[in-house]
Amino acid sequence: MLSFAVPWVFGVAVAAAAVVFGLHLLSARTPPVLMLPTARFVPGGDARAVARQPRLNDLLLLMLRVLALLCAGAAIAGVQWSTTRASRLRLVVADEGMTDTVAWRDSVQRALADDDVLVAAHLVGGVSRDPGAALVSATAQSAALLAAHRSLSTVELTVVLDSSAATLAGFAAWRSQWPGAVRVATPGGSRATAPVANALPVRVTGASDRDDAVAAALSLGSGVGGGNRLAVPVVMVQRGSAASNAATTREATSPAALQVAWPSDGMPVSWTRRSRPDTVGAVVANGSALVGPWVRTAILRDSVRTLLDTSRTMRAVAWWSDGEVAAIERRVDNSCTREAAVVVPRGSDLLTSSSARGLLTALTGPCGGVRMSTAMLRDNRTAVSALAPASAFRDDALRTPGSDPWWMTPVLLTVALLCLVGEWWWRRHQAVA
Numbered sequence: 001m002l003s004f005a006v007p008w009v010f011g012v013a014v015a016a017a018a019v020v021f022g023l024h025l026l027s028a029r030t031p032p033v034l035m036l037p038t039a040r041f042v043p044g045g046d047a048r049a050v051a052r053q054p055r056l057n058d059l060l061l062l063m064l065r066v067l068a069l070l071c072a073g074a075a076i077a078g079v080q081w082s083t084t085r086a087s088r089l090r091l092v093v094a095d096e097g098m099t100d101t102v103a104w105r106d107s108v109q110r111a112l113a114d115d116d117v118l119v120a121a122h123l124v125g126g127v128s129r130d131p132g133a134a135l136v137s138a139t140a141q142s143a144a145l146l147a148a149h150r151s152l153s154t155v156e157l158t159v160v161l162d163s164s165a166a167t168l169a170g171f172a173a174w175r176s177q178w179p180g181a182v183r184v185a186t187p188g189g190s191r192a193t194a195p196v197a198n199a200l201p202v203r204v205t206g207a208s209d210r211d212d213a214v215a216a217a218l219s220l221g222s223g224v225g226g227g228n229r230l231a232v233p234v235v236m237v238q239r240g241s242a243a244s245n246a247a248t249t250r251e252a253t254s255p256a257a258l259q260v261a262w263p264s265d266g267m268p269v270s271w272t273r274r275s276r277p278d279t280v281g282a283v284v285a286n287g288s289a290l291v292g293p294w295v296r297t298a299i300l301r302d303s304v305r306t307l308l309d310t311s312r313t314m315r316a317v318a319w320w321s322d323g324e325v326a327a328i329e330r331r332v333d334n335s336c337t338r339e340a341a342v343v344v345p346r347g348s349d350l351l352t353s354s355s356a357r358g359l360l361t362a363l364t365g366p367c368g369g370v371r372m373s374t375a376m377l378r379d380n381r382t383a384v385s386a387l388a389p390a391s392a393f394r395d396d397a398l399r400t401p402g403s404d405p406w407w408m409t410p411v412l413l414t415v416a417l418l419c420l421v422g423e424w425w426w427r428r429h430q431a432v433a
Contacts, residue, residue: 004077013073017066024062058430061423068419075412080150088387089145089152090119093134094160095127118152120145127161131374132170134159135178143393154387158183161374168372169287180388184378202364206240213344214239214262217351217360235364239264259337260363268339270328271298283326283342285318288358292350298341300325317362318342327363336367 004010090112094104108121122141126133142155161184165171175182204215218237237260261268277297282289300308308314308328317338318327327340340363350356 006077009077010073013069017069020065064419064423068416071412071416075409079408088117088154090117090156092121092158093138096123096125129166130170131161132174135174146390146393153390156387160185179392202235204237206238211347213348262340266297266341266343270304270339271341272301280320282321285362286358290355290359
């Protein structure tokens, strides 16, 4: 499909071609001048005068002039050639964990295909954890597709979500940035949300004294509970040193137990000791900040940090207020382990406050975190109902008026120049004749 980056420039060229066409209609052919010495040599016949002709003449000149104007105007206006004539983009985004991705894309494109619609299906990582990742990817994908296809004018977005997610905060934040309607759908084969448990049994081992603040807080049942994907019969929170925690892990009575290594000195096996301890104002987990006089004695090893950025089976579950990781989680088959590098002062009551629930839930809650139902996203009727306009993703102020593909501009200018040369040669040939 043909379009122009600066349409009004091509409109001026069309108007100029129309003027040339009109002048050709008004053109008059002058009879040849005969040089006669006297009147007696005037040939007999009717006298003829110069008059307008009601039909076109010099059609070749007319075509050369009009073609030169149109080619020059198209080159300056920035002619854009699109491989599709679709005016609407139907974008479908889902989590990359869906099986048989090629068949899924093909089925989506067959189901949504239409003459005036361009269908694009994309799988994005992290959507099952936070649906907001789908909106972030949709924004980037829309901008790229709309830049490649100038004929598109609207975007119809569909986000395919699991029945539950770890958090909905990202979706709520990015939903306000999407400039149109968002349709949320759930695939037929999505996993069912696990039932919510009021509490999971917690067993603390390796506590060195009766003043252990972690053991005291967990004995009150704070922060324990929530829905899960992995059936965890018992949560084993291991205090003491890293060596004693390793021995306790080998002696675990249940292979499916959730093991939480929370050493009293804040030095799990995946951390290394800092050259100099520093202080930090808060530890953040599950969207809750626990403010206190925290002393940070360890930092995550570089090798573990690399795995944290690349592995799907490892994630951070708690952070210090400056962004450093404070606790991690590893999942292998049906087993789950966590490590916390958080030193709780002996006898402290920080973990008994309501602000500590986020940290305790992140460390002792079910593997994979507490899941939230996405039904409210599908049932939301207050969102914008109009489709997202293409202008929201295109920056017309920064867009250059060049042709796409780029070589069309020099080709059109060359054709216009050849037409002008041909027109000049033809006029000269007529004058000589």
